[in-house]
Amino acid sequence: MRDSPGARLRALMAEGMAFAPFVFDGLQAKLAVHAGFRAVYMTGFGTAASYGLPDMGLLGRAEMSANAARIAAAVDVPVIADADTGYGDETSVGHTVRVYERAGVAAMHIEDQEWPKRCGFLDGKTVIPSNEMVKKVQAALAARSDPDFVIIARTDAYAPNGWDDAMERARIYREAGADLVFVDGLKRPQEVHAAARDLAGIPQVLNSLFLTPDEAQELGYRLYIHIGTLMRHVASFRDSLDELQTTGRIVLGEGDDSVKPITRLLSGE
Numbered sequence: 326m327r328d329s330p331g332a333r334l335r336a337l338m339a340e341g342m343a344f345a346p347f348v349f350d351g352l353q354a355k356l357a358v359h360a361g362f363r364a365v366y367m368t369g370f371g372t373a374a375s376y377g378l379p380d381m382g383l384l385g386r387a388e389m390s391a392n393a394a395r396i397a398a399a400v401d402v403p404v405i406a407d408a409d410t411g412y413g414d415e416t417s418v419g420h421t422v423r424v425y426e427r428a429g430v431a432a433m434h435i436e437d438q439e440w441p442k443r444c445g446f447l448d449g450k451t452v453i454p455s456n457e458m459v460k461k462v463q464a465a466l467a468a469r470s471d472p473d474f475v476i477i478a479r480t481d482a483y484a485p486n487g488w489d490d491a492m493e494r495a496r497i498y499r500e501a502g503a504d505l506v507f508v509d510g511l512k513r514p515q516e517v518h519a520a521a522r523d524l525a526g527i528p529q530v531l532n533s534l535f536l537t538p539d540e541a542q543e544l545g546y547r548l549y550i551h552i553g554t555l556m557r558h559v560a561s562f563r564d565s566l567d568e569l570q571t572t573g574r575i576v577l578g579e580g581d582d583s584v585k586p587i588t589r590l591l592s593g594e
Contacts, residue, residue: 328494330431331379331473334403337363342542343403347555349392351399355590356401357554365400367393367430368405372557386412386421401432405475405550409442411435415460419468422476424441432475432548435461435505437494441570445481445509445532445567452482457495462501476531477548478503478512484556492523500526505547508528509540521545529535 337343345364348354349371357365370380372392372570378384386408393406406425411418418435426435436442438456439451452458458478463520465476477499483491507530508520514535521529521544528547570577 329471329473329474330397330403330429331471333477334475335432335473336549337403342538342546343405344538344541345405345547345548345550346397347371347550347552348441350592351395352587353558354396354400354404357403359590360376362402364403364431365404366395367396367404367406368552368555368564369409369480370552371555372407380442381447382409382443386417386424390421390424390428393425393430393433397429404429405432405434405477405548406430408433408435410438410440411465413440418461419464420464421474422468422473422474423470425473426470426474432477433465434477434479434502435465435507436479436507437461444482446512448484450481450485452480452494455497458494459497459501462503466502469489475504476502477505477507479507479509479530481509484507488503488519492520495524495527495529498536504528507532518544 327473328385330553334343343364345366346357346362347368348357348365354365356506368391372389373380373384376384389408393404397404408421408425436579439453443450462476462478480491480494480498482494491508495508499506503527509532511520511533516535517531517535525545530548530550531541531546532550532552534553538549
């Protein structure tokens with residue numbers, strides 16, 4: 326399976342670092358590839374938002390994996406996908422891995438939150454004991470049919486339990502066999518630097534707005550998922566709606582015809 330999605334993602338990380346923008350549908354994924362990105366990240370926050378829902382565990386495995394499959398079918402680059410808590414105990418996690426593999430994604434991350442989970446940047450999160458998460462990580466590893474399929478263990482322990490517990494959990498999950506670890510909730514540049522320092526030598530995922538790809542790679546991060554595209558998308562669409570409601574028109578610029586380029590992109594021309 327050397328040319329599997331997971332193998333392609335591992336090859337990108339072997340070159341230095343994979344850099345993936347947040348996307349939640351096929352058009353966004355195609356636009357990302359057209360812009361030159363060599364991987365994309367299916368955001369759970371964005372997927373829930375596309376249903377008009379908050380990222381608070383209101384979607385399950387079926388909705389999330391279906392969206393992952395649509396995105397993976399739209400592009401040829403590796404797709405990293407949010408799989409929340411794995412949707413149950415270790416048996417459920419194993420099933421989730423098999424479903425996500427069939428969806429065609431290269432990697433998935435599971436987190437150590439209690440269910441129903443909450444978006445990583447929201448208050449009020451609680452986490453399961455680390456030994457329960459270890460069972461989930463081990464079940465995920467045992468369930469994959471492609472050894473190159475990337476299993477990412479995310480910890481949300483920083484906000485509820487503090488820095489030391491988050492760092493210890495990341496080390497434990499790596500020792501359990503996770504391909505990468507993901508410390509979520511790093512809200513300040515100094516926290517991003519501290520995680521790189523305290524987990525030196527452990528391959529990490531970074532979700533941030535603060536660093537350039539070169540800076541993240543220099544700190545040792547192996548995969549950088551960037552939420553900025555999602556935030557810009559929401560702000561731009563909201564402003565466009567305000568403009569349309571206020572003025573009755575959308576000014577795209579002289580001679581701008583955005584329909585034709587998008588149609589060409591979708592048709593592969």
